[in-house]
Amino acid sequence: MRFYGDGIPGVHPEELTGRLIVMEGADGSGRSTQMDILRDALENKGHATVNVGLRRSTLVSDELKEAKQGNVLGEITRSLFYATDFADQLENRIIPALKAGFIVLADRYIYTLMARDIARGADRGWVRSLYGIALVPDLVVYVKVSPAQLIERNLRKNATLDYWESGMDLGLSRDSFDSFISYQRLIQKEFALMQAEYGFSTVNGNLTVRSVAKEISLRVVDILGV
Amino acid sequence: MIVSQDRGRYPGRLIAVEGLDGSGKSTQLYLLKRWLEMKGLKVFFTEWNSSLLIKKATSKGKKRQLLTPTTFSLIHCTDFADRYERQILPLLKAGYLVLCDRYIYTAFARDAVRGCSPDWLHNLYGFACHPDITLFFNTSLQIALGRILGGRPQLKYHEAGMDLGLSSDPYESFRIFQGKIYEEYLAMKDRFRFIEIDGADPIEAQQQKVRELIAAEIDLAHYRSRTIV
Numbered sequence: 188m189r190f191y192g193d194g195i196p197g198v199h200p201e202e203l204t205g206r207l208i209v210m211e212g213a214d215g216s217g218r219s220t221q222m223d224i225l226r227d228a229l230e231n232k233g234h235a236t237v238n239v240g241l242r243r244s245t246l247v248s249d250e251l252k253e254a255k256q257g258n259v260l261g262e263i264t265r266s267l268f269y270a271t272d273f274a275d276q277l278e279n280r281i282i283p284a285l286k287a288g289f290i291v292l293a294d295r296y297i298y299t300l301m302a303r304d305i306a307r308g309a310d311r312g313w314v315r316s317l318y319g320i321a322l323v324p325d326l327v328v329y330v331k332v333s334p335a336q337l338i339e340r341n342l343r344k345n346a347t348l349d350y351w352e353s354g355m356d357l358g359l360s361r362d363s364f365d366s367f368i369s370y371q372r373l374i375q376k377e378f379a380l381m382q383a384e385y386g387f388s389t390v391n392g393n394l395t396v397r398s399v400a401k402e403i404s405l406r407v408v409d410i411l412g413v
Numbered sequence: 414m415i416v417s418q419d420r421g422r423y424p425g426r427l428i429a430v431e432g433l434d435g436s437g438k439s440t441q442l443y444l445l446k447r448w449l450e451m452k453g454l455k456v457f458f459t460e461w462n463s464s465l466l467i468k469k470a471t472s473k474g475k476k477r478q479l480l481t482p483t484t485f486s487l488i489h490c491t492d493f494a495d496r497y498e499r500q501i502l503p504l505l506k507a508g509y510l511v512l513c514d515r516y517i518y519t520a521f522a523r524d525a526v527r528g529c530s531p532d533w534l535h536n537l538y539g540f541a542c543h544p545d546i547t548l549f550f551n552t553s554l555q556i557a558l559g560r561i562l563g564g565r566p567q568l569k570y571h572e573a574g575m576d577l578g579l580s581s582d583p584y585e586s587f588r589i590f591q592g593k594i595y596e597e598y599l600a601m602k603d604r605f606r607f608i609e610i611d612g613a614d615p616i617e618a619q620q621q622k623v624r625e626l627i628a629a630e631i632d633l634a635h636y637r638s639r640t641i642v
């Protein structure tokens with residue numbers, strides 16, 4: 188394996204014999220459902236897996252949850268808080284599992300964090316260097332769903348749109364529906380820009396759960412040979 | 414995001430002190446602050462690793478020894494960013510004299526010793542402007558160590574650099590760690606235009622020099638508080 192940038196001091200990527208599969212996509216894209224299906228399929232074939240996601244670090248996850256409730260963090264501070272959360276999981280969960288030969292399934296990775304930061308005005312070069320600590324995954328599946336479809340699924344599930352997933356803090360619109368559409372378009376635009384550089388495997392998430400799963404499974408077999 | 418090295422746009426002035434533990438920098442900054450305050454100037458003081466918001470996470474990480482060089486660096490940068498975004502920058506805009514006990518150079522020195530890439534570190538702190546004046550309290554390693562270790566204090570794990578595995582003896586580890594940080598400071602001092610103060614001089618003599626320097630560099634009358642108390 189290799190790092191995007193300078194990497195992590197003391198970690199030798201050639202010692203990492205496991206695989207890293209990332210699933211990206213907005214809330215309501217079916218990302219988590221697809222993650223579960225993929226894990227079942229891999230374990231069924233005898234592969235050991237480890238799940239990671241955002242805001243799950245021992246170090247700062249509680250503080251991040253707290254900060255999400257109120258609007259107390261500045262933009263740079265929030266970016267760095269998320270980066271700390273990511274780095275903690277990278278070093279304490281992802282890398283040890285990869286050393287032990289596991290398949291690590293990441294429910295979102297640096298791309299969501301980068302897109303969110305950039306949508307909020309962060310400098311692209313700054314963000315890219317910040318996440319130079321990240322390992323290059325073996326496969327990044329990007330489950331892409333149209334904003335209109337996302338709204339429908341989110342409303343069916345929660346009957347309300349999440350403040351942050353609607354990007355309400357950006358002041359795009361005071362109406363959460365309008366803000367959600369504009370914000371998700373912004374994020375999708377960032378993903379489209381990142382696509383060339385990071386080589387996402389984009390899957391049409393507007394299709395049924397079963398056909399999306401089939402598509403993902405094909406790509407996993409194709410790239411990993413597992 | 415404000416990625417700006419261009420300090421000229423803000424009416425305030427930023428003064429930072431750097432140096433080893435035991436170099437006397439905090440004492441000198443305190444005396445400077447008192448002098449400025451008593452002149453009736455708008456002064457704000459902030460120190461390294463003091464954001465209330467981040468403190469809980471930092472102390473948890475340190476206590477449980479959860480921190481690696483990368484997360485150590487990131488969490489200190491988060492702390493700095495919080496103080497920068499909510500205090501340092503707004504106060505500079507409001508025309509304050511902002512005094513910082515340790516600034517980004519502390520991270521450049523410590524984190525580089527811990528193995529972080531210097532390029533990555535410099536980019537990480539790229540959102541912060543450089544101070545108008547950076548005072549570097551240059552004390553020989555021996556003097557600084559003597560001041561700290563003289564009382565055989567209880568050294569904290571990270572303070573002693575125990576996470577680097579330099580030595581199993583905290584005092585020996587602290588000596589080696591501080592020596593490496595000192596080298597990093599010396600390597601940085603010209604590039605970032607540190608003004609050196611001899612930390613071996615008597616306290617009064619150092620303070621005299623600091624006050625003269627500040628008065629020569631900054632039109633202090635301009636920073637008088639206009640609020641009637």
